[in-house]
Amino acid sequence: MALMQASEEILDYEDADDVVVPNGKHDHNLDDHALDYMQEDYVGEASVHTAEFKDLMLKPELLRAIQDAGFKHPSEVQANCIPKAVLGMDLVCQAKSGFGKTAVFVISTLQELDPSDPNQPSVIVLLPTRELAFQTAAQFKRFKKYLPSITLSLFFGGIAYEKDITNIRNRPDLNVIIGTPGRLAALVRDKILKLDHVKHFIIDECDKMLHQEDMRAQIKVIFDATPAKKQVMLFSATLSKKIMPICEEFVQDPYRHLVDDCAKLTLKHIVQYYVKITEAGKLEWLIHILDTLEYNQIIIFVNTVDRAQMLGTHLFENNYPSVMIHSGMEQIERLARYQQFKSFSSRIMVATDLFGRGMDIERVNIVINYDCPFNSDQYLHRIGRGGRFNRKGLAVTLVSDENDCKNLSAVQDRFDIDIAPIPDELDETLWAN
Known part of the structure; x- marks a missing residue:
């Protein structure tokens, strides 16, 4: 397949049907250093549970970063789901907005990720908007504070396609890929992004991401490029009965953390x-x-x-x-x-x-x-x-x-x-x- 032209636009899911977002002309290096100016907020709450993060048997470097953020107790969803995620179980996770769903997959993947493994990337995270992708990258950066060898990068529409190609080719050691489905699907189709060694596949705001057929098709392109054996984690505050059967197509024998009463x-x-x-x-x-x-x-x-x-x-x-x-x-x-x-x-x-x-x-x-x-x-x-x-x-x-x-x-x-x-x-x- 021929490579996409740099001027070709990748529309994100949230973009209105009649809006075309021009490609950004700013030379924006969206790697670890590009995130330095972000003010980072921990996604979570003080929990009434007696468990502490130290009880989750996390890496000392990871626990130290959590403690630096001033958090001692995991929220309910974190206390229930992080241990399951660390064990490698697939997850379908629903919880209230602001109750720490993002920290579940950030902490658990950082716990399991081995940057010394030459087979990379290990983690791919899909989000519906550029802003959410940027915010999620900031969370990864925050909690890998004492794990400096872990690398990550962002990919989404609105920046020149050639810059993404250069980024991937110059950084074969990338551990974590974060982005929107349109751009990542294009990079996979053009055989620029290889996902043969992905171990953790995360879809945040999965109800929105899987609701429309065109968005779901883009996710499927990315999903099919990853190994059959991998951990899949799906997250959202809202998971309807209609969307659940679609979610189940992506997971195998998952742990379900669901809200049974709206x-x-x-x-x-x-x-x-x-x-x-x-x-x-x-x-x-x-x-x-x-x-x-x-x-x-x-x-x-x-x-x-x-x-x-x-x-x-x-x-x-x-x-x-x-x-x-x-x-x-x-x-x-x-x-x-x-x-x-x-x-x-x-x-x-x-x-x-x-x-x-x-x-x-x-x-x-x-x-x-x-x-x-x-x-x-x-x-x-x-x-x-x-x-x-x-x-x-x-x-x-x-x-x-x-x-x-x-x-x-x-x-x-x-x-x-x-x-x-x-x-x-x-x-x-x-x-x-």
């Missing part, structure tokens, strides 16, 4: 309200909220790129400390704005659902659904951006038509919660941390 998926420490309002009244209401509420950081979700552009531009031009992020931006601009928000340089983020999954911004304590989510999974992932690490938070959904009412009603039915109308007087102690 009500347990909701984040009880997040206060949830709705506002019945006309479309014309949304902007005035939002400005009032931004001017009157005390908050650390806010994420405002909209449903389309055009809506993000409109609202983000309005807030910025009216001197609100805001940034916007959506799939219509070049990759380097998206990562720069992500870092700007993460580093607290901006306190308001306007985003599409590109930012709705897995992104960990510790200071976010208010989420506003300026546009009502289309379904309950979308709602859960959005509000999960606030109140991370078991902190308190506030989520407000604007409801402007009959479809919005139906969608919000479906959320309440599925998660067995009562989302009340927003009161005239808000008690800010409910979300102040």
Whole structure:
């Protein structure tokens, strides 16, 4: 097969059908050193369990990195799944947003990885967005702090294809490959990326990744290029009955850590309200909220790129400390704005659902659904951006038509919660941390 041209675009799953993201022109070396500027947050929570990380019999270097991060107790999902993962079992893992799923596969693969083995890469991690790939790489980098011989690199659309080819050919010792399926599938098809020795195959946000046939086909290309005998680990906060049979096609006799009651998926420490309002009244209401509420950081979700552009531009031009992020931006601009928000340089983020999954911004304590989510999974992932690490938070959904009412009603039915109308007087102690 002929090599792809450098100008050919690899669309990521989260990109809108009518949006083509131009290739980045910035010379961005996405290896260990390119991650140095990232502010890294541990994905997890303080657990009520008595187990400590030292009880998991981890490498001293790995345990030391965990202790440096200030964490002593694993969360429930970590305590249950890390020992199974270290034993080499396949996993299908579901847990609430912010409860440490990422740390399960990062810690377990670093525990088992042998960088002295000449047969590499050993680990491949697939994620739906560039931002999540970058964040996951930062987690690997954080916990391999005292394992400097372990190497990793990122691969995703939006940068020149030739740079990925050069990266792979110049670094045959790469241990961990992290990326989005479109770019990795292209590298596999063009016989640039060899995965003959992969021992650990991870799909994060697997429900989103496996839902659409075209995305699933890309994953299958990568999966089929790996050995039949390997460990497969699948992770998400939301795993529907419809997606589970597809997940089962990738695993063999897995350990399943599942939430059997949807009500347990909701984040009880997040206060949830709705506002019945006309479309014309949304902007005035939002400005009032931004001017009157005390908050650390806010994420405002909209449903389309055009809506993000409109609202983000309005807030910025009216001197609100805001940034916007959506799939219509070049990759380097998206990562720069992500870092700007993460580093607290901006306190308001306007985003599409590109930012709705897995992104960990510790200071976010208010989420506003300026546009009502289309379904309950979308709602859960959005509000999960606030109140991370078991902190308190506030989520407000604007409801402007009959479809919005139906969608919000479906959320309440599925998660067995009562989302009340927003009161005239808000008690800010409910979300102040």
